[in-house]
Amino acid sequence: MDQLFNRKYIVQGLFIVVALILLGKLFYIQIISDKAFSSAESNVLRKIYKYPARGAILDRNMKVIVQNEPVYDLMVIPNEVKPFDTLGLANALEITIEDVRKKLKKAKAQSPYQSTFFERQISVQSYARLQEIMYRFPGFRTQDRTIRHYPDSIAGQLFGYVKEVNPDDIEKSEGYYKPGDFIGKSGLERSYEDFLRGKKGVINTLYDARNVAQGSYANGKYDINAVSGDRLISSLDIRIQRLGEELMKNKVGAIVAIEPATGEILAFVSSPGYDPNQLVGKDWGKNYMSLIANPYRPQIVRPIAGQYSPGSSFKPVDALVALQDGAIDPNTTFFCPGYYMAGNHKVKCEHVDGTINMQRGIARSCNTYFCHVFQNIITKNGMKNQRQTYAHWHEQISKWGFGQKLGIDMPFEKKGIFYQADHYDKIYGKRWGYTTVISQAIGQGEITSTPLQMANVMAAIANRGYYLKPHLIKGIGDKNVVKKEYVVKNYVGVDEKYFPIVIDGMRDAVNSPWGTAKESQIPNILMCGKTGTVQNPHGKNHSVFIGFAPMNKPKIAIAVIVENGGYGGSYAAPISSFIVEKYLTDSIKPRSNGYTVKAFAETNLLPALIDKTKKVKPTKLDSLKLKKADSLKKVKDSLKIKPAVLKQTVATKLKVNQPSINNKPVTNKQ
């Protein structure tokens, strides 16, 4: 008996072992692994997002320029769909029965038990029709959302567009964006996305095993109310923006106007433009494709992505830097025989002025004068130290913003070309001097800048020595927050005393009988400016004008580029004058020379497309091309460009050939 009594321990031992096995497994699934917990959450918890209204944008006079408009989506939860009147739904939506089936199948493939889009942005009529018969379609529901509306139908490139997020955006946002969300993809919509989008609301709802909603989770403790996006106040003056777009009709080019005292951008015209309402809603795809197909490339934001040689409009900067440098003094004169000889290379002048001083040199845009100025700067420490003086000069000019991004609050800003001395060392070794780079004296050749940079230069001259970072948004939210960086003065390194002589020259350019822009004189307003005629190896020269007004206490600085417009005085300057006058007086008085806004608006300067059967090469448009002086190119070719340089050239060309907005990296998130 005793022996069998011991079997008690075996039985009890077995009980204990089994109990420990059970506890061990429980310990694993309850405490060690959290898989079960998250599965339980996903079993019962559905997050329903509430979309906030996107922030509105006002212009500087508090006129609404970007607002929201309600649209309705038809949503479906495929699992809750019961057999329904397919024809009825098809009729209400004005689609075919086939489409209904297809869409349902697609929604099912996406998720059988989550609410997914059945039809986006149904028309108001469809919505009204559906409202009455909705009860016949279990599993379907309508969802209202807002989309963007741009009442003035202008400044498409400036505002950019809003589009449904792609997988890339979702991944980068680290959990903020969910499929079906919208995000600013370009323009202000993109750069101010974080402010405009607001905060999504979340309603946590519990669902039972039959997928019937059982009410809110934890009494709504974890629910979040949607918060509307911040309202933005733009620095734009919609009056001159509209005037600018009108004047630039049928022309390729750009206008940038800046308030010098604040750096606020008053007008930001990119031509050809498009109606931003085209890139809203259902027709986005169709309209976007037609924009892409347009040979004049309206999707390019020319004020910041168009890179033009500044041409003669570079001369005032040249003069100011030379004065600061002591290379010349305000009274220095040179002799102009109608050309300047840089070694064997002849730089032509449009006129033969004989002995000419600075003020007149600016007003007359004398190439010879500025070639001499440049020569003086580069050779002031002797012929042997040209490289060093060039480097110093480069540094001085860079302070004006050439060759670098100004950091405007728009994505995809370009910096233009402005080579350092090293660049020329690579190409020419030690054998280069002022004659090699003389074209820069007159803003040609290997120097390009964006219209924004040119307007900014004008703002700096108008301020007599400094600029504020140009920006498009001057107030964020109800408190009108201004970014700190926008109130910092950036000095260009030229003392105030050197400005009057240059400004006098610029005044004469517009207001004297010998000025290059004398046709653009504005009644009762002293506008100072400088014309530029940018050599264009592909066709008619580009017309450039930069200026500011009034001469004392300037209120507006402006840069206008009209591609294939010929002389600066013929298109860019008159267009500038209209905009300046409109901005300063809110009206345009009749001009003695008979120039009218209407006449300019009607002029067509679009370059002819060479061969309509062939695809138009993007190289046709100089705004897209990085210009190289032909002579320089030949030298380069003969010297065998290093592979690195070659690669760079190819790369830039490739970029130019595919100017798709989506592919470009974010350059500036400010």
Next chain:
Amino acid sequence: MIQQQGNRFFFNVDWITVLIYIALCTVGFINVYASIYNPDKATGFDFASSYGKQLIYVITGVILGLSILLFDGRLFNVFAPFIYGATLFLLVVVLFVGRNVGGNQAWIPIGSFRLQPSEFAKFGTALLLARYVSTFNPKFRDIKSIVIAGLIVLAPLLLIMLQPDTGSALVFLAFMFPLYREGLSGYFLLIFLGMIVLFVADFLVPTYILILILTTIGGLFIYNNRRKQKIIISTILVTIIAIAYLFVVKIAYEKVLAPHQRSRIELMLGLKADNKGAGYNVIQSQIAIGSGQLTGRGFLQGTQTKYGYVPAQSTDFIFSTIGEEWGFVGCSVVIGLYMFLLLRLINLAERQRSTFSRVYGYSVACIFFFHVFINIGMTIGIIPVIGIPLPFISYGGSSLWSFTILLFIFLKLDSNRMGFI
């Protein structure tokens, strides 16, 4: 003496066990309430609802248990063959008049009430087995006694298999342990264990590798005992039987088991994954239990429980409610209560003077053990889904009452341990 007289019926009753019984019934009621609770329809207490019925079952169960204590313990010994016979009869009857619920012909409808004979067959069998062992005092060294004991157990088992209710039938294997305690060779347990191991291994490992392993073990064993002819022969026999078993199992598995049983086994062994079909119960049950974490979501806070994600929530899968709402702590308490009960029952059984009481006590303990192990093991996925209730906790009158009868008959026998049976 006077006190003993006045308390004759409840004299010497092990009240600690009764307390554990009441504790488990309370746990059961609370969790049945929680698994049925619907916040939208939370009105007053409703006796027509499942938890209302469960409360009635618990109260009547306690009354039933206490009234069993009023019987003379000797009656159970005397009437054991009749009780056994009656339950067998009911098991036969149910095959003809039974109502088919969930594929099993297991219930006899009596008015609005349904009787499940298989639940009552357990204590009938336990009583007769105890009677047999106490009367003939076999040591299970001879084939005859093993066959008789085997028949006592197998008769109800096979009848239940015919319903077919495999889960309830499996519980009858629990009688192996009382027989073991009374002298059945431990080899039977080892053989049984070996059969289970080989069964599982047969699915996970290719058969030829198993044959290789078995012959290697056999060969080594023979080599170690190479001078003992008897051992060599029996080893060879065992090895051959084991190998034959492998093939028989494969064939029997395909031919005998129903498809749903096969898929449950395959799921448990991880041979197939099926989140929506057969595997749904187990996965949802594990999710519910796992989401309880250390301390649980709290009473009535279990989302999986409340929103019907676990099927058979109040009956076979009641443990998932405990796991979700009370967490690891609650599970440990419940398992602890069971272990306390089981170990105490064994200890009580061992203190009996009469063999009848001891065998019966072991039977009760081991039946409870099987139910607890299989039921909880099933809800956490270490045993294939076998639909048997968790004693005292699962919703249902038949099971609660039969467990109560099982337990209280033993408590009555125990209270008579000083007397004679």
